[in-house]
Every structure is written in structure tokens, then in C-alpha cells.
Amino acid sequence: MMKILIAIVVALWAGASPTLAEESVRVSDAWARASVLASRPVASYLTIESAVEDRLLGVTTPVAGHVMIHAVEKDGDVSRMKHIETLEVPTGERITLAPGGMHLMLMGLQDKLSEGTTFPMTLSFENAGEITVEVSVLGIAAEGPREVSE
Amino acid sequence: MTSGKTTHVRRIRYGLWFLVTIAALVIGGAYFVRTIGVREPPSVTTGEAAIRSEFSLIDHNGNRVTEADFLGRWQLVFFGFTHCPDVCPTTLAYMANVLDRFGGEVERVAPIFITVDPSRDTPEVMAEYVQAFHPKLVGLTGSEAAVAAAAQSFRVYYERMEEETAPDGYLMAHSGHIYLMTPEGRFEDVFREADQSAEDMAVDVLARMNGK
Ligand SMILES: [Cu+2]
Ligand SMILES: [Cu+2]
Numbered sequence: 001m002m003k004i005l006i007a008i009v010v011a012l013w014a015g016a017s018p019t020l021a022e023e024s025v026r027v028s029d030a031w032a033r034a035s036v037l038a039s040r041p042v043a044s045y046l047t048i049e050s051a052v053e054d055r056l057l058g059v060t061t062p063v064a065g066h067v068m069i070h071a072v073e074k075d076g077d078v079s080r081m082k083h084i085e086t087l088e089v090p091t092g093e094r095i096t097l098a099p100g101g102m103h104l105m106l107m108g109l110q111d112k113l114s115e116g117t118t119f120p121m122t123l124s125f126e127n128a129g130e131i132t133v134e135v136s137v138l139g140i141a142a143e144g145p146r147e148v149s150e
Numbered sequence: 151m152t153s154g155k156t157t158h159v160r161r162i163r164y165g166l167w168f169l170v171t172i173a174a175l176v177i178g179g180a181y182f183v184r185t186i187g188v189r190e191p192p193s194v195t196t197g198e199a200a201i202r203s204e205f206s207l208i209d210h211n212g213n214r215v216t217e218a219d220f221l222g223r224w225q226l227v228f229f230g231f232t233h234c235p236d237v238c239p240t241t242l243a244y245m246a247n248v249l250d251r252f253g254g255e256v257e258r259v260a261p262i263f264i265t266v267d268p269s270r271d272t273p274e275v276m277a278e279y280v281q282a283f284h285p286k287l288v289g290l291t292g293s294e295a296a297v298a299a300a301a302q303s304f305r306v307y308y309e310r311m312e313e314e315t316a317p318d319g320y321l322m323a324h325s326g327h328i329y330l331m332t333p334e335g336r337f338e339d340v341f342r343e344a345d346q347s348a349e350d351m352a353v354d355v356l357a358r359m360n361g362k
Contacts, residue, residue: 033235033239036232036239036278036279036282036283037232037275037278037279037282039317040232040233040235040317041233041235041316041317042235043235043236066315068315070236072236072237076307076325077307077325077326077327077342078307078308078323078324078325078326079237079323079324079325079326080311080323081236081311081321081323083313083315099236099240100236100237100240100343100344103235103236105235105236106235107315107316107317108317140239140243140282140283141243141246141247141283142243143240143243
């Protein structure tokens, strides 16, 4: 019994972020590509993991008028962006938004996003509530957040 | 009783397999004879053979250009639009990465980005956009009809999708292929950013440029 308890505690600690030990949803590696031209939509990417089933209901950021969750549908060699209302986050699954696939599309940007800056973005989940992350603005040729740490 | 039934079933099964085999041989044989006999031209089997480089457009410096202006160089051609947040910047950054791996051989290559959204992508917009990716990248635009004709010659599909929250109320959907055309303007191959690393694509293209 004691062993099981310890195992549960260890598992909980391992899954928890340093700030909020009780949070169920983790949002990490949030990044966006720098704007090439002004007043163009920009795609932002991140990873979502949840210990319990949840649902992403919406996203806001002070830098953009509107944020949409976009999936990309491949139809032969044609890619179509498809607006999805809510994003299911199944238990224990890691959802990675990455170039060429699902992304958060920032529209109505007040200013160009410049490489090296960051901006806050708030994700609203059905169960976990609001989670705010800092999004790193990477270069226009960036393929992911890992390059930065190298 | 049980074993007798099994043998019977097995016999039926062998019989069926025999019939299926005979049918396959007959149909296959007929197809073989027909294919050999008719001698269909190769263009029927590969749609790619129909891809041509033919256009009359305006480059990002405001000059009218046609495919003839790029003959003598290997051309890397990609269609997209500057309001694209994902596939276009990803692919153009990838193309720039490939170009950087050509070293001095880059002089033998003409990388071309053709907009499918010419009403917004004027030569001035294209100039600012392509220069952000690579100094060698050439941006091409033109009238709606001229762009449609260019896309048609490359067999590139694109369409306008109404999307009320997007800037100006629409997005474009388009194919994400990078076409490699020979210095004579003929189709050589097609690449997609997700299919291989920039290094692998550069090695592949260089090998063809050097006749390997
Ligand atoms: Cu999108
Ligand atoms: Cu695009």
C-alpha cells in the first residue's frame, strides 16, 4: 500500500510543472514565426498534454485581434486550412502543433512580430481553465523551438 | 464423419483456388497482350510529363518576364501567397536552406516563387517578401489570368476559400510542391518540404545538375 502511494506521489510530481503542482493540462514549447510583412496572419505552435481528458475552447493574445485553431487537411497535394471550433485533448496524449499541420492562427496583428521577442497567449480549457504561456518569436526560417536551445 | 467433411471442404477450396488462378492468368494475359499490342505513348502513364514551364508575368522588380528569361538555369518553382501563415513560409525557408547548400553552384539555379493571390501580391509586396527569404529568390505576379495560365502550365491547383475572419475575408488553398525544371525548361522532378531534409534535397538536385 505504501509503495503504491509513493508511486502515485512520484508520478504526480513527475507530471507537474514547478509552478502549479495540481494542474492537469501542460502547455509547452510555444513559439511563433516572425512576421515577414506587416498585417499578415502568423502561425503559432505549441505542445499540449493533459493528465485528464480536456478540451481547448479558445485562444486569445493581446498582440492579435483574433486567434483561430486551424487544422490542415491534405487533399492529394493540396493543403487546406480548416477552422476547428474546439480541440479535444485526450488523456495522456501529447498534441503537437507544428509547421505544415495544426496551428494557432493569429489574425489582426497590431504590429509585426519580431524575432527574439515574446508575447503572452492565453488558452482556455473546459476543465483546466485559463493557461497563459509566453510565446517565443523565432526567425522566419525556424522549424521548431528546439533549434533555439541548441 | 468430421474428417470426411473437412476433406470435402478442402477439395472445394482447392477447386476454387484453381479457378481463381486460371481466371487471373487469363485476365493478366489478355492485359499483357493488349498493353504490348497497343504501345501506348508514355505520357499517358505519367501526368508529370505534361508539366511545362510557360508564363508571362511581372517579377518583383516590375519587369515582364517569361520562361525564356530563366532558360539555361535549373529552376526551382513554388506557388503560394504572402498571406499564407504556414505552408508558404515553411516551404520558402526550406528552399532558402537548400539554396544555401549549393555553394557556388547556386549561380546555375533560378529559384522562383509565383503568387496565386496576385490582387494582393503586387510586385512591391513580392519584393519585400522574397528578399526576406533569400537574395536569389525571384517573386512573380501578374493578372489573375496570367497567374492562372502559369499555374495551369505547371499543373498547379489553387483555389480561393472564403473565411470571414481572415484578412480581406479569404484564404487561398494551393499545392505545396517545389518543381525542379531543367535548363531547357522541362520537368525534372517534384519535391515537398516534408519529404526530405534540405541537405538531402540539395544533394539530389546537385547530382542531377551534374548529370549523375
Ligand atoms: Cu491557419
Ligand atoms: Cu501557402
